[in-house]
Amino acid sequence: MTWIDPHNGSDRARHGIATAVVVGDAFYLVDCGMGVAHQLRMAQLGQSGDFHGYEGLRDIFLTHLHSDHTMDYFNIVLSGWYHGLPGPEPVGVYGPGDRGALPAITGPSDVAAVNPDNPTPGTVDMTTYLTQAFATDINDRLRDSGKPSLDHLIRTHDIDIPAQVGARANDNQFPDMDPFVIMEDDRVKVSATLVDHGAVYPAFAFRFDTDDGSITFSGDTAPSPNLVRLAQETDILVHEVIDADWVRALYGEPPYSPEEEGFIEHLLHSHTTIEQVGPIAEQAGAKSLVLSHLAPGNNPRERWLAASAGFSGDLIVGEDLMQVGIGARTS
Ligand SMILES: [Zn+2]
Ligand SMILES: [Zn+2]
DSSP: OOOOOTTOOSOTTOOOSOEEEEETTEEEEEOOOTTHHHHHHHHOOSOOSSOOSOTTEEEEEOSOOOGGGTTTHHHHHHHHTTTTOOOSSOEEEEEEOOOSSOOOOOSOSOOOOSSTTSSSOOHHHHHHHHHHHTHHHHHHHHHHSOOOOHHHHEEEEEEOOOGGGOOBTTTBSSOSOOOEEEEEOSSOEEEEEEOOBTTBSSOEEEEEEETTEEEEEOOSOSSOHHHHHHTTTOSEEEEEEEOHHHHHHTTOSSOOOHHHHHHHHHHHTTSOBHHHHHHHHHHHTOSEEEEEEEESTTOOHHHHHGGGTTOOSEEEEOOTTOOOOOSSOOO
16 A cells, blocks of 8 residues: 655655745745745745845744644744744744544554544644754753743744534534634734645635735635635635646556545545636636645646636746735835
8 A cells, every 4th residue: 555645746846835925024924834944035035135034924824734734834933043033023823723533543443643642732732842842952042042932933823713613523624604814913814714625624725815915825625615705806816736637647547446546536535636726716706826735746837737727817837936916016
C-alpha cells in the first residue's frame, strides 16, 4: 500500500501553500506551508527600504491543521525574533480550535492515539506544545540574549464556530451556514465558513474584505456550497485544485482494485478537480480565479488552463511570489 500526499508534487521550484494579503504597509498571511518563512523574506511585502520581511506581518490565519498548511508556522515565530518581530503589537494567530473527537479509524484497527490526554489540540494548544518543545532554545534566548517573551510576538486564537451552526467533528463537519466574522481591524474584515475537506474538522475558507475589494481563500475543500456563499461577487477567489487524471495515474492503468478505487475516491472527495473549479468560481460570481495549492505542482501549465471551462472571469495559474492586484495601484 502506498500513502500518497496529494500536495507532494515533484516541482522543486514550488514551495508549500501560503498566501499574503497586502494592504498598504501591512500584510496578513493565510496558511504557513513549507518554505513560507523563507519566501516571506524574499517577497519583502508591505514595507519599503531594507528590512527583514516580517515587519509588516499583522495576523496569521490557518485554514486547517494539516501539516502542509502549518509546517512553517512556528518557524516564522522563532525566526521572527531575529527578522523584524515583534512589531508594535503581537501577531494575531487565528486557526481551528480543538477538533473535539478523534476521527474514525479507516485503516488498521489498533491505532494508538498520540498525546491521548489531548489528542486533537487546536491552534492555541498546538502553539503551547510547540513552545514547550522548544523550551531549551526559548529559555536560552530569553535569559541569555534578552529577547522579549513570545507573548510579545504572537497572540493565539481558536476560531469559535457559532453554536447555532450545529457543527460536529465526525457527523456534521460542514453544515449549511452563513459566514461569520472572525477578525476586523482598520484594514480588513475577515469572515470564515466551514468547508468539506473529508474527515478534517474544522476546515475553514476565509474571505478578506478591504476598501479596495475582496479576496476569498478556499482552503482545502471539495466543492462546497458554503464556499460559494462566502465568495459571492468576490474580486479574487484563490482556490485549491487537484488533477484527477494525475490521481488515477498514481495507481497505474485501469482497471483498479476496489482498494485502489477507494484511495482514489478518498483523495478526490477531499479536494476540487480542474473540471469542478471553474463552475464554482462562476457560481460565486468571482471576477478572477487564482489556482493555488496545485496538485501536482509540476503539471504543465496548459493542463491547469483547462480550469477556465465554465468560468467567464479571468483565470490565473498561481506561481510562487506572484502578485495579483486589486483596487488602485499605490506604488
Ligand atoms: Zn488539507
Ligand atoms: Zn493542503
